[in-house]
């Protein structure tokens with residue numbers, strides 16, 4: 021559905037986006053995460069044809085954005101961070117205006133507007149003036165204009181930013197529904213939003229993708245060691261001795277008391293066990309404890325949360341790049357180590373390209 025091939029964008033000697041390379045298949049809902057200034061908006065503006073890449077290529081359903089901008093843009097619905105609304109217009113008049121702008125045939129306009137109004141919960145508000153709408157309803161209208169021409173691909177730039185908690189839940193639900201028929205790329209700062217909505221996450225930092233994968237599987241991929249939390253009944257010394265005898269176990273941390281105000285129990289121990297590597301050690305622990313008559317009351321694999329991963333990747337220069345295809349760690353080059361060739365390439369890029377159709 022979307023191919024972003026080696027795309028870079030330079031802003032007057034400052035790099036906005038660097039060698040961005042990813043593709044999206046039909047039906048995916050991809051979360052685009054990154055700290056402020058990482059390059060999310062720049063990338064989205066290039067995908068939607070509002071900004072020309074300095075280098076690289078963007079294909080929407082096989083159509084090159086550079087060669088066939090009009091056709092390619094017809095396949096995209098875009099909700100910028102601030103929805104492009106006209107405050108003096110009514111909801112209905114605005115959607116009619118957008119329908120004209122998108123060349124939707126007159127005979128189809130009523131049906132399309134009706135569908136969008138229905139889908140986005142705007143029914144009964146067609147005559148309302150936009151400046152009187154709440155932020156949540158403006159966002160709904162922004163989404164309605166984005167889907168009016170029935171695009172295959174939706175690009176949503178921070179669609180829930182600035183909304184109150186109730187509006188956030190409503191807009192997320194709408195995005196989830198839109199995701200059943202559209203391929204969606206959405207940028208956000210809110211990590212749980214990615215877990216709730218997306219089947220894939222792209223984390224970018226300093227203009228580069230530093231991680232690409234399934235939000236639920238990332239924790240396991242990122243960890244260098246397998247970790248298990250355990251609650252075991254029995255004499256503490258005995259348990260620790262038995263765990264230490266397992267060759268796969270590297271470290272055991274005592275985690276008591278398990279809840280504030282709860283006394284450490286002499287009967288049970290809460291522990292965090294780390295393996296020597298990424299091997300699953302749960303079976304080995306289970307059989308050893310069973311053999312020694314030390315019942316396991318609870319055993320759970322500990323994963324890094326998306327928040328841990330995000331902080332790990334964005335709080336300093338990324339040193340590890342993990343791709344969806346096999347979690348192969350590569351070293352990302354710190355800026356000072358870039359080759360002269362790379363620097364020369366950047367200088368050349370700085371002289372090319374520019375904004376278009378802004």
Ligand SMILES: Nc1ncnc2c1ncn2[C@@H]1O[C@H](COP(=O)(O)OP(=O)(O)OP(=O)(O)O)[C@@H](O)[C@H]1O
Nearest residue numbers: 031034035036054055056057058059060061062063
């Ligand atoms: N028009 C511009 N001129 C010059 N530099 C720009 C311009 N737009 C963006 N940049 C720079 O490009 C980099 C990426 O900015 P971008 O707005 O794409 O980040 P973002 O990830 O969307 O950030 P945020 O989460 O704050 O919206 C930043 O360093 C920014 O300062």
